[in-house]
Amino acid sequence: MNDLDLIENYLTGQLPADEQTRFEAALRTDPALADALAFYVLARHTATADARAERRAEFDALRRKAGVPLPPDPVETPVVRPFWGRPVSWAAAASIVLLLGLGWYFLQPGTTPADATMAISRQVDAYVASHFVTLPTTMDGGTTDSLTIGINYVNKGQLPQAEAVFRAVLTRQPANENALKYAGIVALRLQKYDYAIELFHRLGERTDLFSNPGRFYEALARLKRGRPMDKEQAKKLLKEVIIKNLDEKPEATQLLNALL
Amino acid sequence: MAGIRAGGALRRQYENQLYEKYLYLIADGTRKHRLDEEDCASAYSDAIMTVIESVVSNRFEGRSELKTYLYQIFTNKCVDAIRKKTTNRSSVHNAISLDDSLLQLPDAARSVVQRLIAESDVDNLRRQLQTIGERCRTMILSWGDGYSDDEIAQLLGYNSAAVAKTSRLRCLEKLRERFRDTP
Numbered sequence: 001m002n003d004l005d006l007i008e009n010y011l012t013g014q015l016p017a018d019e020q021t022r023f024e025a026a027l028r029t030d031p032a033l034a035d036a037l038a039f040y041v042l043a044r045h046t047a048t049a050d051a052r053a054e055r056r057a058e059f060d061a062l063r064r065k066a067g068v069p070l071p072p073d074p075v076e077t078p079v080v081r082p083f084w085g086r087p088v089s090w091a092a093a094a095s096i097v098l099l100l101g102l103g104w105y106f107l108q109p110g111t112t113p114a115d116a117t118m119a120i121s122r123q124v125d126a127y128v129a130s131h132f133v134t135l136p137t138t139m140d141g142g143t144t145d146s147l148t149i150g151i152n153y154v155n156k157g158q159l160p161q162a163e164a165v166f167r168a169v170l171t172r173q174p175a176n177e178n179a180l181k182y183a184g185i186v187a188l189r190l191q192k193y194d195y196a197i198e199l200f201h202r203l204g205e206r207t208d209l210f211s212n213p214g215r216f217y218e219a220l221a222r223l224k225r226g227r228p229m230d231k232e233q234a235k236k237l238l239k240e241v242i243i244k245n246l247d248e249k250p251e252a253t254q255l256l257n258a259l260l
Numbered sequence: 261m262a263g264i265r266a267g268g269a270l271r272r273q274y275e276n277q278l279y280e281k282y283l284y285l286i287a288d289g290t291r292k293h294r295l296d297e298e299d300c301a302s303a304y305s306d307a308i309m310t311v312i313e314s315v316v317s318n319r320f321e322g323r324s325e326l327k328t329y330l331y332q333i334f335t336n337k338c339v340d341a342i343r344k345k346t347t348n349r350s351s352v353h354n355a356i357s358l359d360d361s362l363l364q365l366p367d368a369a370r371s372v373v374q375r376l377i378a379e380s381d382v383d384n385l386r387r388q389l390q391t392i393g394e395r396c397r398t399m400i401l402s403w404g405d406g407y408s409d410d411e412i413a414q415l416l417g418y419n420s421a422a423v424a425k426t427s428r429l430r431c432l433e434k435l436r437e438r439f440r441d442t443p
Contacts, residue, residue, distance in 0.1 A: 004429050004436070027369040034369070038376035039436050041362065046385050047404025052309060054401065059279050059305045066283055122324050126332025130310060133319060152363050250339045
């Protein structure tokens with residue numbers, strides 16, 4: 001078995017326990033093996049990035065071939081013409097218009113409050129899906145701290161383990177802004193909304209940070225929790241994000257427009 | 261969706277069908293967000309790839325309709341594009357993400373490997389990947405795209421997943437030699 005095969009078997013958990021231990025010991029003493037492992041990981045990352053770029057180009061080719069289709073035509077609302085020009089009395093004409101107006105009103109498909117709440121919830125879910133499921137880490141050659149470990153648990157979908165790591169950091173460093181953010185994200189995803197709101201609120205209170213999404217994230221958590229005053233509180237938070245030009249202002253604007 | 265989840269040789273076709281089905285969202289996005297067509301098309305492609313990854317990894321649970329899910333992700337990508345243009349801030353998502361399989365390494369070994377990765381010439385590796393030969397390149401990119409050895413065997417006409425894996429590792433070895441030998 002060559003070293004790349006051995007490395008792949010190790011990383012995919014296919015080595016028996018004793019061979020795993022031997023592999024890990026060899027990494028400490030054999031620089032060539034460490035180098036091979038580094039190459040394997042880097043090759044995988046580069047292949048993934050290049051595959052995505054090629055796929056994007058293939059999609060562009062499909063788009064050009066199809067032409068960019070227009071969105072479906074909006075549904076035309078029928079125009080009700082008043083009978084002003086007809087030889088009828090004004091009272092009769094007014095009555096007819098009133099009746100037509102009432103008929104139009106009752107036949108319109110209404111948006112119930114429940115529909116609106118569901119739509120907001122879906123919007124929040126989509127934000128979570130695109131921003132909170134895969135968290136960025138950086139390869140800076142030396143970061144093995146607890147936050148990185150926690151982030152990698154999140155990226156593997158192991159949320160309870162991630163929660164434990166971030167809670168431990170907050171026990172030692174209650175004001176650590178990254179721990180507040182990531183612990184809040186994990187709590188949100190685990191539907192522990194009370195805890196998520198508490199953490200994001202603490203983050204949002206910080207005025208010394210260059211970048212602070214605390215207010216926006218607290219709004220998201222409140223919208224998901226959905227208690228009686230949460231929606232109003234979320235609107236206030238979103239307005240604050242917009243007025244003070246805080247992080248995620250464009251997203252806050254969009255969400256606030258949907259709420260109003 | 262079922263076709264994408266099932267994988268195999270037809271997966272790409274189903275992915276293309278998904279892409280083509282909601283193409284009209286691009287025109288919708290240019291109007292709504294006032295982005296040019298290329299930026300919107302890029303956001304749309306990214307949204308489609310995000311949805312595909314969610315479907316394949318079973319992260320998309322189907323609580324909302326696929327179209328609604330895609331539309332919301334696309335909208336967020338458009339907003340990201342607007343912010344990138346207006347603030348000139350480079351997204352943190354461009355950072356190379358740590359391979360989480362390194363987590364299982366002991367701390368000392370993980371540090372050494374991370375340092376080696378950080379010191380590597382990624383551009384050189386990318387150049388070698390471009391010129392390694394079409395078959396090897398396809399194998400390695402398919403592997404990077406998340407295709408299993410079984411799917412790669414079907415795509416490239418190998419007799420079995422085992423044969424495909426052996427070929428893939430030979431291609432990786434070839435890539436490593438070229439990467440090492442080129443300054």
